[in-house]
Amino acid sequence: MASFQNGPFIVTGASGQLGRQVIDQLIEAGADPIIAVTRNADKLAEFRDKGVDVRQGDFNAPETLGPAIAGGKRILIISTDDLEPGKRLAAHSNAITAAREAGIDHIVYTSLASPVPESPITFSKDHQNTEKLIEQSGASYTILRNNLYTDLLLMSGPQAIDMGQLFAAAGDGRASYVTRADCARAAAAALMNATDREVLDITGPESTGQADIAALLSDIAGKDIPYVPMPAEDMVQAMIANGLPEFMARVFVSFDQAIAEGYLDVASDDLKTLTGKSGQSVTDFLTENRAVLLRAPQ
DSSP states (O other): OOOOOOOOEEESSTTSHHHHHHHHHHHHHTOOOEEEEESOGGGGHHHHTTTOEEEEOBTTBGGGHHHHHTTOSEEEEOOOOOOSTTHHHHHHHHHHHHHHHHTOSEEEEEEESSOOTTSSSTTHHHHHHHHHHHHTSSSEEEEEEEOOBGGGHHHHHHHHHHHTSEEESOTTOEEOOBOHHHHHHHHHHHHHHOOSEEEEEEOOSSOEEHHHHHHHHHHHHTSOOOEEEOOHHHHHHHHHHTTOOHHHHHHHHHHHHHHHTTTTOOOOSHHHHHHSSOOOOHHHHHHHTHHHHTSOOO
16 A cells, blocks of 8 residues: 555545545545545445545534544545635635644645636635635645636537637636646645645646637537637626526636636646646547537537
């Protein structure tokens, strides 16, 4: 068995897509014991069958967190998906307080690239303030500033292929897209082995612009798919016209604005340093998922 820091290793948000992949990574590596914390323990029956200690815990119900993480030594706090500014900070604060009271040795947190108040991303400040709370917790920590998931292109890509155009409000900006699987590798590695107090940019090997993505989609589809940059407000109104609530439309477009303004152009070698392997490129990911991209959009 490989040599790790002392567990138990706690994964919160364990029933989400990222949490599940982290647990798979831990099991594959032989890390033990593993505590999986989720709001609905019934969703993780398959992990319980593999020896994982599945516990119920909810960041928004702080009274559940003490029992959920009792006995743990190292914890992965996966950011919640609350989109309304301020809500995820309150939830994260509850989790960090519980970790401090439980005597957790090391906190790993999935943050966001360039979490500064100036970022157009609507909940960027929540990540910045969560990082500050972790830094003040007294535990050692690894803050993983994950870039945009490459996986999101499997949602926008089929639409672009179907319409014959890729629309975005990202201008000529670039993002250092990283796959969810690579983020899971980073989180598992930090949870098992990291000991310092450090902040890492978890990115793909290079930054990619929307014109690059359009060219890749063109190659995959066998037809020309140009990138059509749009003003942010026009993009918002187009999404609303297609049935998306205004709040959600503005959240989605805020990511395009962050790309346009350079906040997500932060390609780094931190993932390779942490895990020993570089992240998957956008080109390789899209090529690997060619069949998904060519399906008709839902």
